[in-house]
Amino acid sequence: MTNIPPPAEELRLLDWELRQLEARRTQLLRRRAWLLGVLRSAGPAAPPSHPAGPAAPAPAPPSAQNVLLTLGGVLLTIAAIAFTVVSWGHLGIAGRSAALGVVTLAALAAPALLLRRSLRSTAEAVAGLGLALTVLDSYALRYLALPETATLGYAAGTSVVLAMLWAGYGLLLGELRLPLPTAVATAQLPLILWAGAVDAGEHAVTAALLVTAAFGAALALWATVRSVRVVAAVGGGVLGLWGAAGAGLLSLRVTDPTEAARAGVLLLFAALIVLVVAWRAKETRTAAGAAGAGGLLVVAACGGVLRTVLPPEWTVPACLVCGVALLAAVRTALPRPVRIGAAGASAVVQGFAVLWALPVTAVALIGPLGWATRIWTGAPRDARAALLVEPPLSHPLLAPLVLATVAAVLLMVSGALSRGSASLGPLFGSGAAAYPVIRYGAGALVWAAGVALPSALGLPYAAGLAAQMTVAAILLIVAARATSTASALTASALALVSSVSVAFLSLPTEAATLGTLGALTALCLAACAWTARRPPSTPGGAAAGAAAPAPHGPGAVALTACAALAYATALVCAMRGGLRPEHIGLTVLAVPALAAFAAARLGPHPAALPVEIMAAASGGLALTLTVAHTPTLALALALCGLIAAGTALRPDRRPVGYAAVALLLLASWVRLASWEVVTPEAYTLPATVPALLIGLLRRRRDPEVSSWVAYGPGLALTLLPSLAATWGDPHWQRPLLLGVAALTLTLTGARHRLRAPLVLGGTVLALDALHELAPYLVQVAGVLPRWLPPALAGLLLLAVGATYEQRLRDARRLRNALGRMH
Numbered sequence: 001m002t003n004i005p006p007p008a009e010e011l012r013l014l015d016w017e018l019r020q021l022e023a024r025r026t027q028l029l030r031r032r033a034w035l036l037g038v039l040r041s042a043g044p045a046a047p048p049s050h051p052a053g054p055a056a057p058a059p060a061p062p063s064a065q066n067v068l069l070t071l072g073g074v075l076l077t078i079a080a081i082a083f084t085v086v087s088w089g090h091l092g093i094a095g096r097s098a099a100l101g102v103v104t105l106a107a108l109a110a111p112a113l114l115l116r117r118s119l120r121s122t123a124e125a126v127a128g129l130g131l132a133l134t135v136l137d138s139y140a141l142r143y144l145a146l147p148e149t150a151t152l153g154y155a156a157g158t159s160v161v162l163a164m165l166w167a168g169y170g171l172l173l174g175e176l177r178l179p180l181p182t183a184v185a186t187a188q189l190p191l192i193l194w195a196g197a198v199d200a201g202e203h204a205v206t207a208a209l210l211v212t213a214a215f216g217a218a219l220a221l222w223a224t225v226r227s228v229r230v231v232a233a234v235g236g237g238v239l240g241l242w243g244a245a246g247a248g249l250l251s252l253r254v255t256d257p258t259e260a261a262r263a264g265v266l267l268l269f270a271a272l273i274v275l276v277v278a279w280r281a282k283e284t285r286t287a288a289g290a291a292g293a294g295g296l297l298v299v300a301a302c303g304g305v306l307r308t309v310l311p312p313e314w315t316v317p318a319c320l321v322c323g324v325a326l327l328a329a330v331r332t333a334l335p336r337p338v339r340i341g342a343a344g345a346s347a348v349v350q351g352f353a354v355l356w357a358l359p360v361t362a363v364a365l366i367g368p369l370g371w372a373t374r375i376w377t378g379a380p381r382d383a384r385a386a387l388l389v390e391p392p393l394s395h396p397l398l399a400p401l402v403l404a405t406v407a408a409v410l411l412m413v414s415g416a417l418s419r420g421s422a423s424l425g426p427l428f429g430s431g432a433a434a435y436p437v438i439r440y441g442a443g444a445l446v447w448a449a450g451v452a453l454p455s456a457l458g459l460p461y462a463a464g465l466a467a468q469m470t471v472a473a474i475l476l477i478v479a480a481r482a483t484s485t486a487s488a489l490t491a492s493a494l495a496l497v498s499s500v501s502v503a504f505l506s507l508p509t510e511a512a513t514l515g516t517l518g519a520l521t522a523l524c525l526a527a528c529a530w531t532a533r534r535p536p537s538t539p540g541g542a543a544a545g546a547a548a549p550a551p552h553g554p555g556a557v558a559l560t561a562c563a564a565l566a567y568a569t570a571l572v573c574a575m576r577g578g579l580r581p582e583h584i585g586l587t588v589l590a591v592p593a594l595a596a597f598a599a600a601r602l603g604p605h606p607a608a609l610p611v612e613i614m615a616a617a618s619g620g621l622a623l624t625l626t627v628a629h630t631p632t633l634a635l636a637l638a639l640c641g642l643i644a645a646g647t648a649l650r651p652d653r654r655p656v657g658y659a660a661v662a663l664l665l666l667a668s669w670v671r672l673a674s675w676e677v678v679t680p681e682a683y684t685l686p687a688t689v690p691a692l693l694i695g696l697l698r699r700r701r702d703p704e705v706s707s708w709v710a711y712g713p714g715l716a717l718t719l720l721p722s723l724a725a726t727w728g729d730p731h732w733q734r735p736l737l738l739g740v741a742a743l744t745l746t747l748t749g750a751r752h753r754l755r756a757p758l759v760l761g762g763t764v765l766a767l768d769a770l771h772e773l774a775p776y777l778v779q780v781a782g783v784l785p786r787w788l789p790p791a792l793a794g795l796l797l798l799a800v801g802a803t804y805e806q807r808l809r810d811a812r813r814l815r816n817a818l819g820r821m822h
């Protein structure tokens with residue numbers, strides 16, 4: 001049981017403990033002061049040690065040792081070079097041989113002793129010095145005994161000897177890491193130096209590069225030492241790229257089939273090297289990349305030979321055939337990375353072929369735009385002349401053939417994927433992600449070929465126009481019957497591009513223009529009506545082998561609807577029949593009216609908003625056409641306001657009512673301007689009265705609405721223009737009426753505690769009174785002495801300053817009073 005002492009006893013114990021702690025603290029402070037004095041008298045103190053926690057890691061000695069040894073080796077090598085080059089002539093033959101021989105043998109033998117004592121870093125540094133001395137020995141030998149030997153030939157032979165010597169030295173002292181990689185790097189020089197020594201031709205030099213690259217690739221694949229593999233891979237890769245590029249340049253420069261075949265053999269040799277690397281490589285990416293490079297080299301070899309045999313414009317189609325032939329490797333039993341690389345090489349070749357052919361399609365699409373400045377000037381002789389631009393190829397028919405070939409390949413691949421091909425499945429995984437991309441790409445290429453074909457064939461103008469119209473119609477049908485959102489959007493976008501080109505292509509004659517625009521309007525309306533009746537779909541496309549197609553979304557509906565409105569507007573403008581522009585503008589208003597009706601029928605469909613935006617654009621065009629005739633412009637504005645008001649009747653389009661009011665108000669203003677009415681109140685009062693009535697109704701429904709929101713816009717619409725007119729009006733009627741109206745508004749605002757009428761009315765009343773009193777003030781100012789106005793201003797400032805606190809309180813009370821108003 002614990003005995004608790006009485007409070008007096010416990011307090012005595014606490015005091016005693018505190019005195020003991022204070023005495024101990026004083027003792028420690030004295031000892032600390034004495035230690036500081038000793039340290040100051042002994043000099044700068046070392047950093048305090050850390051008694052607790054793990055000791056800080058010391059710098060690793062091997063790193064510093066390696067740096068020192070490397071610097072020592074470099075300095076010794078520089079000294080040896082300086083001795084050999086500069087001081088060589090001061091010694092005799094025996095001295096020279098003895099000096100270099102002794103130093104070299106000592107440098108090469110020392111690492112063995114150092115390795116026995118576990119001084120590996122030192123051994124590496126001394127071995128590097130020994131390797132450098134062997135190079136100096138070879139230089140000294142040529143300088144002394146073989147001065148007439150050709151430089152490149154001697155360098156080739158020396159590199160062979162040194163590579164063998166260093167390789168044997170590295171194998172003898174297997175713990176050294178420097179000799180073997182150095183031997184591998186040196187072994188890649190002899191053949192190239194020999195080719196330069198014998199003045200071999202370009203083909204021989206390229207062959208030497210490729211043979212050396214093959215040697216490096218073999219070492220990189222089969223060597224067991226990692227450093228040897230890395231050096232061999234880097235050297236072989238660099239030399240292989242150099243040799244392949246040289247062989248490609250040779251193939252491009254020659255025009256004789258025999259020379260092209262020689263260059264092709266070099267390219268095939270390079271392809272063989274990278275294909276062996278692809279076959280033996282362990283990493284999938286490395287193997288696939290090497291296989292793809294090999295496939296491209298095979299195509300380059302075959303294409304280089306075919307280029308010298310066929311006409312120049314057939315080179316790309318011939319290379320395309322070779323690239324398509326690479327796909328045969330996909331169905332073989334080759335390793336999967338090799339097949340992936342072959343497919344990738346084929347895809348690259350086909351992609352370049354498509355890029356070569358697409359300018360013809362681009363010209364076929366963009367060329368007709370030039371008819372915008374030559375409307376109804378007469379039909380051209382054929383579809384090629386209708387482009388107004390020369391095709392980029394001398395034989396433009398090759399472009400659609402290339403595009404159709406690539407499209408056929410893509411369709412075959414997509415068909416194989418949809419059937420679950422065992423050979424293509426491993427390349428594309430399940431095929432679900434690649435299938436839509438391949439299918440849409442094939443469709444786009446078929447469309448590009450179809451667009452380029454009429455001008456490439458040189459069809460008659462009418463036949464070419466009909467063919468382009470057929471392409472647009474087919475695309476619209478595809479969009480209407482599409483089973484996925486992506487396919488519907490793709491077909492609609494391509495159809496829109498084709499239809500724009502066809503619309504410009506029809507401009508040479510009036511009959512072609514009217515017929516084409518009418519057909520495009522009907523086709524787009526039909527496609528829009530067909531797709532609008534279908535329920536919205538999921539955003540994804542149909543995958544390969546899907547059981548049931550999914551209906552698509554509103555994107556295609558929006559595109560086709562907007563296109564229909566645009567072509568309808570253009571058709572109405574083209575059917576001018578001798579009408580003046582302002583009358584054409586009135587007829588164009590039928591398009592936004594019908595569009596507003598169609599948008600109302602669409603209801604909550606997402607395509608309704610794009611249709612309404614396009615209708616607004618058509619209305620803007622109509623107003624632009626009528627702007628030159630003021631009465632017609634007023635009528636057009638009124639009709640646009642009625643269309644907007646009809647749209648605002650829909651519950652989800654209430655904000656359009658503001659646009660309707662603005663258009664109707666603007667119509668009245670334009671009509672007044674056409675009547676040469678200059679009184680501003682005639683423009684503002686028709687808007688002010690309805691605005692105030694609407695504000696009054698809103699305040700009755702919701703008394704908490706601010707008076708600035710309810711009455712501010714309507715009052716400002718009349719008061720501010722009238723005030724501006726008053727300041728330039730020499731008569732008295734307008735200032736009087738404006739002052740009476742402003743006074744009435746001020747009193748009404750004060751009576752009903754409404755901030756907007758009070759502030760606006762009071763401000764306008766004050767400014768109106770200032771305008772009326774201004775002449776008298778000017779006269780009084782002219783009579784008064786010049787010193788009086790500054791004196792009055794000074795007194796006013798003194799008075800305000802003396803009663804500043806009171807004025808500040810008054811301002812705050814006024815602000816609070818206004819804040820309590822609505």
